[in-house]
Amino acid sequence: GQNIDQPTEMTATEGAIVQINCTYQTSGFNGLFWYQQHAGEAPTFLSYNVLDGLEEKGRFSSFLSRSKGYSYLLLKELQMKDSASYLCVSFNQAGTALIFGKGTTLSVSS
Amino acid sequence: SQTIHQWPATLVQPVGSPLSLECTVEGTSNPNLYWYRQAAGRGLQLLFYSVGIGQISSEVPQNLSASRPQDRQFILSSKKLLLSDSGFYLCAWSVGRREKLFFGSGTQLSVL
Numbered sequence: 001g002q003n004i005d006q007p008t009e010m011t012a013t014e015g016a017i018v019q020i021n022c023t024y025q026t027s028g029f030n031g032l033f034w035y036q037q038h039a040g041e042a043p044t045f046l047s048y049n050v051l052d053g054l055e056e057k058g059r060f061s062s063f064l065s066r067s068k069g070y071s072y073l074l075l076k077e078l079q080m081k082d083s084a085s086y087l088c089v090s091f092n093q094a095g096t097a098l099i100f101g102k103g104t105t106l107s108v109s110s
Numbered sequence: 111s112q113t114i115h116q117w118p119a120t121l122v123q124p125v126g127s128p129l130s131l132e133c134t135v136e137g138t139s140n141p142n143l144y145w146y147r148q149a150a151g152r153g154l155q156l157l158f159y160s161v162g163i164g165q166i167s168s169e170v171p172q173n174l175s176a177s178r179p180q181d182r183q184f185i186l187s188s189k190k191l192l193l194s195d196s197g198f199y200l201c202a203w204s205v206g207r208r209e210k211l212f213f214g215s216g217t218q219l220s221v222l
Contacts, residue, residue: 033210042200042213043154087154096161096207097144097169102153 004101006088011107012078020073020104022088033089033098034062034073043087043100046073075106083108112137116201116214123221129174129188131217133201136182141203143184144211145176148198160184161207196221 004024012018024032031050035043049055049064049071061074073086085103092099116133123129135141145157156169158176166176173192177185184201201214 031208040198040218042216043211044213045210048210091208092156092169096167097156097159098211099156100146100154 004088004090004099006086006101006104008102009105009107011109014078014080014108014110016078017074017076018078018106020075020086020088020106022071022073022101024069024071024088024090024101031091032062032064032071034060034071035087035089035100037085037087037103039084046086078108080108080110082106112203112212114201114203114212114214116217118217119215120218121220123191123219125193125221126190129186129191129195129219131186131199131201131219133184133186133214134182135184135203138182138203138205140181141205142207142209143178144202144204145174145184145186146200146202148200150197154200157186191221193221195219 006022033048034046036046037043046060047055047062049062052065054061054063059076064071075082085105087103088101089098113136142161144159146154147157148154158166158168160166160178163178163181174188196219199217199219202211204211
């Protein structure tokens with residue numbers, strides 16, 4: 001299987017910045033996704049990195065280092081609605097399907 | 111625009127009963143289709159994926175099976191449910207193998 005490691009839980013306060021790290025076993029294709037999942041709901045797409053570097057999209061940014069098998073999701077100006085699970089997602093060995101990490105549950109407090 | 115429909119939203123079934131969950135996609139042709147399961151407190155586990163009609167790949171051995179009788183229809187089945195089959199089942203589709211996934215709203219299955 002594909003090992004994807006990310007912290008289980010994180011806490012932060014409104015307006016703060018939080019970085020969620022992810023390490024994964026590289027396969028033949030090294031693109032990486034981040035998804036957000038609110039409790040009881042389906043995951044929704046946040047970002048996709050296929051090249052090394054930082055991709056910025058509004059309050060959310062995602063970074064990838066393919067050689068290191070490392071990514072992070074950066075959330076700025078946190079809001080209460082950002083309380084959710086953040087899933088780091090890589091490819092299976094065949095590159096044919098996405099494999100999800102267990103997710104990092106982020107709790108944002110006022 | 112593309113939409114994905116998954117039903118039912120919730121399901122309570124006794125152990126040993128059969129299962130059939132259906133998923134359909136609209137607004138696209140020849141999508142890649144997927145079934146994932148999320149057990150309580152665990153990550154999403156890929157169960158099956160399909161790149162075309164009649165083409166099913168299984169990621170893990172289990173008590174479940176999948177079928178794709180039509181291009182935009184994906185069915186998850188079981189002949190006899192186990193307690194361990196309880197979980198949140200999600201159907202998803204993508205344009206290609208390395209494209210982002212779009213998820214259905216999910217089915218919460220409780221096997222009692």
